[in-house]
Amino acid sequence: MNEICEISGGSSSDRTIDVVHASLVKRRQAERRFRLYGLLSIVAGLCFLVLLFGSIIAKGYTAFQQTSIGLDVYFDPQLIDPDGRRDPSALMEADYDRLLKNALSSMFPDVKERQAKRALYSLLSAGASYDLRDLVLANPELIGKTQKVWISADDDTDMLVKGQLGRGGAEGERRIKDNQIAWIDKLEAEGRIKKSFNTAFFTSGDSREPELAGIWGAVMGSLFTLLVTLSLSLPIGMAAAIYLEEFAPRNRWTDLIEVNINNLAAVPSIVFGLLGLAVFINFFGLPRSSPLVGGLVLTLMTLPVIIIAGRSALKAVPPSVREAALGVGASPMQMVFHHVLPLAVPGMMTGAIIGMARALGESAPLLMIGMVAFIVDVPQSIMEPSTVLPVQIYLWADSPERAFVERTSAAIMVLLVFLIFMNGLAVYIRKRFERRW
Template structure:
C-alpha cells in the first residue's frame, strides 16, 4: 500500500510539471522582464567582482615589485674613489727580486693609507685618521695586489687608481644618507661630509657597474659581498634534488597509475602522497636533520644534504603532476599498443611516457622552482652558516640564495638592505625563468588529441 501511494504521488507531481511545461511563456510580461534584468545585473556584478580581484592582485604585485626594485637596483652599482697611489718599491719589493711571494705579502693597505693622508694632510688625530681610512674599502688592497701581480712594472710609479669605497660613503653617494640630517642622526659626521664634497669637487667619485655582486661570495663588508657563492650552492643543491626526485617520482607515478592494483593499500598511499604535498616545508627540514645529519652523519651545510632534503619535499609534487600527465594520455593508445602485441611495459615506455613527458617536465620544473625558493628546510640542516668561499662540489660547505637573503636581511648595516633587495630580484628572475621554461615546454611539446 505504501508503494502504491508513493507511485500515485509521483504521477501527480509529474502531471503538474507537464502541465506547467505546456503553458505558453509570456515573454513580454513585467515579471519575466524583471527576472531577466536581475539575472543580467547579477552577471555584471560577478564580472566586476572578478575584475576587482584581478586588479587588487596586480596592484599588490606592483607594490611588491616596486618596493623590491626601488631598494635593490642601486646594489648593481658601486661607488669608487680615485686615489693617487705611489707603488713604493721599499714597501712592495724591498730587495728588487720580483718574487711573487714577496709582492703578494706586501702591505698594500699601507699604500692606500699613505695616499689618503697625502690627500688630506690636515687630518692628524687617531679617530679622525680611522674615519679617513674608512673612505676606501678594506678590500681595495687586494685589488692593488692583483694589479701589481699582473703588472710588476707598476712598482716605483705613481698612478691614479679607482678604488672601491667603504659602505658608508657608498650610501652617501647613492643618497641613502642625507647631508641635511642632523650630525648626531647620521653615520657620517660633518668632517667626513667635507672629505666627500672635496672628492666630488675634484671629480674623484664615480659610480661603476658592480660586477663583484655577481662574482664574489659572502663577506662581512657590504661593498664586497656577492651572490656567486650562494648561486653555485643553489645550483649544486638543485642538481642533487633533480637527480633524486625526478626518477623516483616518475617511476612511482607510473607504477601507481599503470600497474598498481586498486586496493586499500594503494588508496592509502595515494592519500598520503596528496597529504605530503601540503606538509609545511620545515617538517622536511626536521626529517633531514634527524636522518641525514644525526643518524647518517652526512656533512652539515653541504648541498648534497640540502638536495636530499629538498628531494623529499619535491617528490609529492612531481608524483602528482606525473600521474595527471599519464592519466591524460587517451586509453585508446594503450589499447592499440596492446592489441598489436606490445607488453604492458613496452606500452608505457614506448607510448605512454613519451606522450606524457611534456606534463611531467612541466611539473618537475615547477617542483624545482619551489625547491629553489625554499629556505626553512635548509635552515634546519645548517645551511645558514657564513660561507665566504665558492663551493667546488656538492659536499663543500655552501649556502643558497634564499638563505643568503635571510642572512643579509638580518645584518645591521644599511648597505645590506639594498643587497637583500637585489638578491631577491635575482632569485625572482630565476623563478620567472624556470616557470617560463615550464610554460614553453608545455606549449612546444604537448600533443593535440
C-alpha cells in the same frame, strides 16, 4: 464566462511573464556585479604586485652599481718588495694598506689628527688593500711607479654618493660625519669618484662588509643543491608515477600510498627539514650545511609534486592509444614506454620544473640543516659547507646596515629572475610539445 476566463487567463500569463522578466533583470545585474567584483579583484591584485615589485626594485637597483675612488698610488718598493726579487710570497705579505693611506694623506695634507685620519681612511673599503695586492701580483712592473687606481669605497661612502644616506640632521645621528662629507665632495669635484657596474656582487661570496658581499657563493650552493635534487627526484618521481598509474594493482595498499603521497604534497616544508636533521645528519652522519643534505631534503619535499604531476600527465593520454598499442601486439611494457610515455613526457617535465622552482625558493627546510651558516668561501663540491640564495636573502635582511637592505632587494630580484625563467621554461615546454586530444 468564457470571455471572463480568457481575460483572467491572459492577465495571469502577463503577470508570470513580468515576474520572469524581473528575475532576469536581477540575475543579469547580479552577473554584471560578479564580473565587476572579479575585475576589481584582478586589478587590486595587479596593483599590489606592481607595488611589491616596485618597492623591491626601488630599493635594490642601486646595488648593481658600486662607488669607486680614484687615488694616485705610489707603489713604494720599500713597502712592497724591499729585496727587489719580485717574490710572489713577499708581494703577498706587503703593506698595501700603508700605500692607500699614503695616497690619501698626500691628497689631504691638512688632516693631521689621529681621529680625523681614521675617518679619512674609512672612506675606502675594508677590502681595498686586497684589490691593490691583486693588482700588483698581476702587474709587478707597477712597483716603483705612480698610477691612478680606482679603489672600492666604503658602504657608507657608497650610500652617500647614491643618495641613500641623508646629509641633514645632527652630526651625531648620522653614520657619516661632516668632515667626511666635505672630503667626498672634494673628491667628486676633482672627478675622483665614479659609479661602475658592481661585478663583485655577482662574483664574490658573503662578507661582513656590505661593499664586499656578493651572491656567487649562494648561487653555487643553490646550483649544487638543485643538481642533487634533480638527479634524485626526477628519475624516482617519474618511475613512481609510471608504476602507480600503469602497473600497480588497484587495492587498498595502493590507495593508501596514493593518499599518503597527496598528503605529503601538503606537508609544511619545515617538517622535511626536521626529518633531514634527524635522519641524514644525526643518524647517517652526513656533513652539516652541505648541498648534499640540502638536496636530499628538497628531494623528499618535491617528490610528491613530481609524482602527482606525472600521474596527471599519464592520465591525460587517451585510452585509445593504449588500446591501439595492445591491439597490434605490443606488450604492456612496450605500450607504456613506446607509446604512452613519449606523449606524457612534456607534462611530466613541466611538473618537474615547477617542483625545482619551488625547491629553489625554499629556505625553511634548509635552515633546519644548518645552511644558515655564514659562508665566505664559494663551495666547490656538494660536500662543502654552503648556503643558498633564499637563505642568503634571509641573512642579509637581518643586517642593520643600509647597504645590506640594498643588497637584500637586489638578491630578491635575482631570485625572481631565476623563478620566472624556470616557470617560463615550464610553460614553453608545455605549449611546445603538448598534444591536445
